[in-house]
Amino acid sequence: MRIPIILGTAREGRQSEKVAIYVFGVAKAKGIETEIIDVRDYRVLETDNTGTSATAKALAEKIVPADGLIIIMPEYNHGYPGELKMTLDLLFKEYTGKPVGVCGVSNGPVGGARGVQALRLALIGMMMHPVREAVYFANVNDLFDAHDDVKNKSYDKLVIGLIDAVVKAARK
Numbered sequence: 517m518r519i520p521i522i523l524g525t526a527r528e529g530r531q532s533e534k535v536a537i538y539v540f541g542v543a544k545a546k547g548i549e550t551e552i553i554d555v556r557d558y559r560v561l562e563t564d565n566t567g568t569s570a571t572a573k574a575l576a577e578k579i580v581p582a583d584g585l586i587i588i589m590p591e592y593n594h595g596y597p598g599e600l601k602m603t604l605d606l607l608f609k610e611y612t613g614k615p616v617g618v619c620g621v622s623n624g625p626v627g628g629a630r631g632v633q634a635l636r637l638a639l640i641g642m643m644m645h646p647v648r649e650a651v652y653f654a655n656v657n658d659l660f661d662a663h664d665d666v667k668n669k670s671y672d673k674l675v676i677g678l679i680d681a682v683v684k685a686a687r688k
């Protein structure tokens with residue numbers, strides 16, 4: 517199973533990078549073939565969804581062979597980051613039928629739940645299949661220790677559950 521992880525913000529000082537690295541570690545430990553796709557590497561002005569630009573082709577090389585995707589999405593103003601949408605909008609047909617799991621991130625108590633719901637609608641518009649499961653990384657500023665290890669180990673089970681849901685959907 518190949519399930520890349522999209523790090524959905526380019527923000528300087530982003531906490532979501534810690535979440536992405538943590539989820540990457542959990543996926544690897546489960547034997548999932550994965551890598552982090554960083555939206556910082558796909559910021560362009562030539563956005564179109566025909567997949568013809570060099571940046572789009574570079575993204576397609578990672579998306580096409582994927583069985584599914586995990587997206588790490590910090591909530592910005594009850595929505596998802598613009599740069600995440602700009603990256604996703606580089607492609608369209610390449611996403612068809614791929615299951616996708618979303619991890620919300622926020623420094624508030626609901627872990628980006630509103631943004632996750634909004635993102636799911638956009639993902640459906642891209643012909644992806646968002647799974648029902650999600651993980652909400654709440655109060656993210658206090659979630660990782662000085663070594664960037666997650667302090668609350670109950671997240672392991674939640675992340676494994678999300679990956680399992682994506683794998684199950686990919687096998688259907």
Ligand SMILES: Cc1cc2nc3c(=O)[nH]c(=O)nc-3n(C[C@H](O)[C@H](O)[C@H](O)COP(=O)(O)O)c2cc1C
Pocket residue numbers: 525527529530531532533590591592593594595621622623624625628656657
């Ligand atoms: C533009 C912007 C908008 C934000 N909007 C929200 C919000 O709607 N809800 C929320 O809980 N936190 C919000 N926050 C705070 C984020 O939860 C916090 O910055 C968190 O660390 C986001 O992940 P990041 O560090 O990877 O950007 C916002 C932060 C930014 C930069």
